[in-house]
Amino acid sequence: MALDSPRVAYFCMEYGLDDALKTYSGGLGILAGDHLKGAHDLGLPLVGIGLKWKQGYVQQQIDEDGFQVDAFPTYHYPDDVLQDTGVEVRVTIAEDEVRCKVWKCDAFGNVPLYLLDTDLDGNPHRWTTGQLYAGPEGRRVAQEIVLGIGGVRALRALGIDVDVYHFNEGHALLAAFELAREKMEAGMTRDEALAAVREQIVFTTHTPIPQGNETHPIRRLMYLGADAGVMDAEAFRQLGGDPFNMTVGALRMSRIANGVAQLHGETANKMWDWVDGRAPILAITNGVHPGTWVDEEVDQAAQDGSDEALWAAHQANKRELIEHIEARAGVQFDENKLLIGFARRAVAYKRAMLVFEKEREIAPLLESGRLQLVFAGKAHPMDSSGKEIVRQLVEMQRRFPKAVAFITDYDMETGAKMTRGSDVWLNTPRRPKEASGTSGMKAAMNGVLNCSILDGWWPEAVRDGLNGWDIGGGFISPDPKVQDDHDRDALYDVLLGKVIPTYYDDRAGWIEMMRRSILDTREPFSVHRMLREYVEGMYARQPVEA
Template sequence: MPVYAGGLGILAGDYLKAAYDLNYPLIGIGILWANDYTEQYIDENGRPYDVYPHYDYHMVKDTGVSVHVQIRGEDVECKVKLVDCYANAPLYLLDTNFPGSRHGWMTSKLYGGGAQDRIAAEMILGIGGVRLLRALGLDVDLFHFNEGHAVFAGLELIRERMEESGLSFSLAWQAVRSQIVFTTHTPVPAGNEVHDHALLQHMNAYNGLDYDQMNQIGGDPFNMTVAGLRLSSKANAVSKLHGHTARNMWKSIQLPAPIISITNGVHEKTWQDRRVKEAFNRDEGLWDAHIQCKKELMDYIFHRTGQQLNPEVLTIGFARRAAPYKRSDLIFRNSDLLNPLLINGKIQLIFSGKAHPNDQLGKEIISDLVKMDRRYGNAVVFLENYNMEVARFLVRGCDVWLNNPRRPLEASGTSGMKAAMNGVLNFSVVDGWVAEGLQHGISGWLLEQAARQSEAWDQDEKDLQELYQVLFNEVIPTYYNQRDRWIEMMKASIDMAQWNFSSTRMLKEYDDVFYAPALQVQQETQTAPYMYPSWEENQPQPYQN
């Protein structure tokens, strides 16, 4: 079901699957996007172009229930659809694309259109999501807002308290906070959405509140992340290092929830190859299992592109959303050093990724990678239309997983977790999850010296120097001359990742240190309003690498 975009969307799916595995009582709420985020292909000139096929979601059931949301002065009907393959963790999806609806544009393209499209979708998700639960008679103990897109649900909960219980805005807000926890996912400014108040009023997003009340919640302009922090009793970042970054980022905000760290994880049954897992458990045949995955990747690439890679050659993968801070072109910035490696068959590079449909800079990044593909022939490959299918082949079939974002902008980085639990060795900047999992020369390689020495202005150059130093002096010699050591590093990588960075561990940690304490706060507010301690009193100790 292509109702996701990038790592955050895949993480949401992994979360539901983990809840199913553990038999946790969980309800997922999302939107049934009619046209996908985007399918993105490369034209004859090497430029990305977007395709929006209309999907027939045959696995989705119509519940027969509809909810209504007032958007831009109109009554918008949202049909409630159900994905029930996860039994105890059902996924409900709101849909405005049905015969006779004039509002199909609101749930047409994920992240598509302008500000009005986004606000309309966020109102359907948040306000409509709460009304969905009420219409189905589902009794919810705790609401988890996964990123700022869901925060309009908090406005609906406040409206309910004010209208049904006669509470003042202040008391309703305090009561609602005890029901909500919030996850912030990115320190990149573009990932923390803001909206103009006049536009929110035009869209009816105030949902019965007034400007002063909305300003108290989200500021002016209305910041969705700030609103999430102020509407919740507890909040979390998605790695320990990201927690440190997020607390610094939002330290000037008044009345936020305390931000702790719960590191992301990935669903091992989805992402870890069965043959690799069995070989690791037997402590026998790991290299053979890896080579099978690698040959399958090579066959997949040949089928998709006609390019024939050599399974004997050290193969480095890089697959992510096309964003400047991820620096997908970093390894190409010293052609004098790189060219001999590619021409002489020492390394092969495989890239994949998508750019936001409206992100022209991101599309330029994709075009530059395609140029490298066409320049170096079979030594460099770009796989178009990055999705879960492409990712599965890459995180199982590469030898090395390259990750070199500008610090500290990679909040977590779940693709590296998927690679690690398949014995694909991470070669990474110290950012996100890597800072708490990887050991240099034992389970992968870290670009850490530059992190200690460089300032922001020379980070690219210092990282590039260290990247080549480690590549030439450690990665390449180990692959070609120390196969036994390479296999031991693969084992260490799997051992490090398959529990510590699994969605099973993540969900149990959410339950233990996030949900249970939040429910305790909720119980306490039934007898007396909860007085939220000051920001300083709630802060965990600074992260120590």
């Protein structure tokens, strides 16, 4: 039954719908893709707006010294993936008129996604949609002009009526200025137009990491044309400060906003408490698309109550993962030994190396084969510290070649196989820096037991020792070393005292934990529950005072 929802245009810089369409880098894009699939399942009147990336995000390769090498192949798509709408719109970048071709994708069980493309012969700034999250200074602003200003113009050219504009992260903020420009052309003053636009916009904020909340010099915004003929330098300064903070601007230009887990809602409200005139920030916990990520046989076996069927279905997924590891990493794992998965963006706060830091305790487990670890994750091309984490993980594979594997070029296929076929899903961020963590939801729904710091979504789901494990009890310290020392000890206590003994000595207890994990999460953390909350709490909700 379709939900009664206003008509929504969902703006995002990236979308992960399928590996056949290279328009995503990681969790933000996968969430956006699941949002569009869930909207299709529920019959929501929603369309997506994004960019057609010529070379997508970085393709990760590893050189002989273990360092990440960044490759950017050019992608071409068949007609059954992208359809030419025949529509072009124009935007202005640095006083140049830039044509934006509009493509449509509805090939993956999703509501229509419209992607703007500047890679046209004779087009100035044709590389604007070249690479996701890469390129020289200023290109990000140009991309956001195409996404926001061009996105609104594409909706108009396509004849799509919209009631609510949903900005998934601050990249789409410039759409607000284009909406205001339309209202000013109809006779409103700037202040009246911006106030009217504010009531049409809802905003989802994600990362609690300050560096992840994008800023730009106002001078650059004005030079490139991000003002849309509406803003001047002082208006930018009042809205988002100087340098201009896209998240702050979006919080002030939306009627309501949300964080992506209950804990993240608390964190975001504290983080942005100083922003006067901002939208109230609710908490709507992310969800994942079951049809994309959940193995039907595992899910059915958990509901039927058969230990034998559940274990058999899990072991079949584990064998598929082991085959994938051998094909992609050249490492042969044993299906009868404990296999722990860890797949995330390579950044310091996620602490991928934490599990290796008590060498005297971990090395014998790896050398004996009693413990197997598989990792995946990319570093941003400009992030040298992230690339060093990748190098360290590759070094661990070379040091323990039968027990540690690093799968290069983390993609949706690898993510699906790891969250179905691992025995345990390890998550060790510095609390409270993890916004949500949807990979853990996918694992839990597949009976892969989470062993996680109480961050992101996990505090809402965990029943310690019953459906997974809590690492560290929610401890937070302002001193990263104190927090790391505490969490390292807690991780080893859980791993050595609970996870390994249960896996090898209590198979019936382990399977019961798998069943609880599935039944506890399959509905509460689905994208369908998430979307119902968006409709009721954001899309159909009337404006409220912060």
